[in-house]
Amino acid sequence: MKEPATLAPESGTSHPMDELLRMDRIPHIWCPTCGLGTVVTAFAAALEKLELPLDDVAVVSGIGCTGRVAGYIKVDSFHTTHGRALPFATGLHLTNPKLKVVVISGDGDLVSIGGNHFIHSARRNVDITVVCVNNFIYAMTGGQVAPTTPLTANASTMPYGNYERPFNIPYLAESSGAVYVARWSALHVRRLTTAIAEALAKPGFSVVEVISPCSTLYSRRNRLGTGLDLMKFYHDNCVIKHDADTRDLDIGFQKEIVVGKFVDIERPTYVDSMNEWYGSVFGDDYEPYEGSVK
């Protein structure tokens, strides 16, 4: 048996991000060249940028590879059922509007099984930030087709290629009423950090879609190489078009991906609308709602 190579000298054993991570659960379960770790780093950097008190942040996730994010970030975090992160988050937020509630979940979790909740949360404009990690596939369960899988791509339940038209998440979010919609790839990590920070700071329903490499399922099934090859693809094929019409943001298989900030508008949030309305209906009798728990 070959002798193992000598271990390289460690440059220390801790990383500045360790403070925000549940170090008793690191290393995480994500594959090599998966973009999720990068998304977590961008999220952490966004929190740092805003100097948000971490005790006020709550992360809710659903099921799937992205769903595991809640388990690694050291804030009050909830790993809920498939597709139901948004209503759970709505309950958290409405009971205590001072909490900064963030839903970090995958494309299948948010717009397939969670689709109904996605559009209604956007419609209500609850003050929740959504980071939707889109890897075009159901990775955790072995690579099935997702409602975001581009036409002709291969997936385990579309073994001859996908013929179902996919969703265009920014369009879905905008048409449902989201006040901030942006799309970046995991490669555009600094712009992604800025977008997440803007989304967090924005009152109302904000959606940041992150196109992220999935080497083990999406890339392998479609023979696109490793996650690094997908990052190179994003490098060469992502086109930044701020304020593009969200109707034009469909993603074809191995075609150009339009990224940027598409929607940034003002609308009163759910709680603000409620308070304003009840204020007008009840007059001075009404005590504006600030949370139902003292």
Place this chain on the structure above:
Amino acid sequence: MTADPKGVLTGEHYLDGDHAAAEGALAAGCRFFAGYPITPSTEVAERIAARFPKVGGIFVQMEDELASMAAILGGSWAGAKSMTVTSGPGFSLMMENLGLGLMMEVPTVIVNVQRGGPSTGLPTLPGQADIMQARWGSHGDYEIIAVSPSSPQEAFDHTIMAFNFAEKYRVPTLVMMDECVGHMTEKIVVPQPEDIEIVPRKWYEGKVGDYLPYEVDEKDMIPWMVKAGDGHRFHTTGLTHDERGYPVMNADCQEKCVGRLVDKIRKRVEDIVVLEEDEMDGAEVVVVSYGISSRVAIPAIERARRDGMKVGSLRLVTVWPFPDFRIRELAPKVKSFVIPEINYGQLYYEIERCAGGQAKTILVPHGGGWVHDDQDIYDAIKEGAK
């Protein structure tokens, strides 16, 4: 601890069961409600929508029952007493997230105003056919607590009882009403706030940094709870987890985690169960009933007694956990149990199981859509007395 006066509508009122349940929730301190309209439970949601703005609660009509169940779990984790209401079809939709509530040990209340089923069934008419689903509806192993009111006054009282059970055992608790009680209007008396006993949440009182979400208090097998925003940075999940709340995928952890979810109720059945018994001494026939059927059974029982039969009445106020111990105690002493229920036999099987062949078990079934004809119950009692 007693009720927060803000939500208590002290006085005498003429309300139906749905409205009474809403008042019960308010009196218990419920301040987060998420629901979806479904006949015959909608009035509960409507009353809460009207009352909450003045009481400082927040009502949200969600897009469906799945969202409602998920939202009340989130509301509870943010520190509020939360509730939803539904009926059969919605109850089925809530099952998965009910499981999440059971696994995460979230105190919350679900009111099911039962109607004729299955499927769309009889939306405006009574049934009691969800009673087994209340116990076994979600997948996996667990124990749950369910109460069954038989009048609007009880709809008020039992909803408060449900909130108290939910906090004490950190378990989603069910109020299994039926359309008859829900839409029946009677006098209800709401006491003074200081006369309403409320069980407070089992709040963690230790140091931040030492908190483990599922560290168990050996005294009662219930972990202490915190709320989001208090700085504990806890994690909780629907996956099988250890005391840190982190998922651990092995059989040992499953035994500790899920075994405790079962034991925390199963080992304390005698403390939890609430029964109402009448003339059980020397009884030859015992009528075991719950909900509206227990009221319908009263004239049948009284007539049977007048006709010389020795009839005892065992009313289940808490339907789940089932009082195995009581049926086992009674079975050798009585000739038969008569079980009237508005279904084709659900709780009947529990009684038959516990009777162990030592007493006859006679079901008085009813398909739903109305209450029993007490003649049928009388006939069953007569059969049982032979």
Place this chain on the structure above:
Amino acid sequence: MPKDLPAAPDSSKSKYWRKPLDADRVKVPHGELHILTDRCKGCMFCVEYCPRDVLEMSEEFNVKGYHYPVAENDPACVNCRLCEMLCPEFAIFCLEVKEEDAADDS
């Protein structure tokens, strides 16, 4: 300019920039790389996207059996921290080397 600090960026080596007009006046930051080699899973994002070509994969394996990055061209690091941001394993980070620290080292 003190000779301890790296020279102004040479635009012929830089793949992404034109030569900045104030290159001779602006102080270029310098970063000190820290690599937690045993966390690395060999994805090579950092090697690929370092704008200064500082990193390259080692011949050695870490405890998980992956090749990990080493700072071949450490003096060229300008503390842009793109490697730190891109790394999915929280395995690499940079700390800014302050001018005074550099002066102390000499």
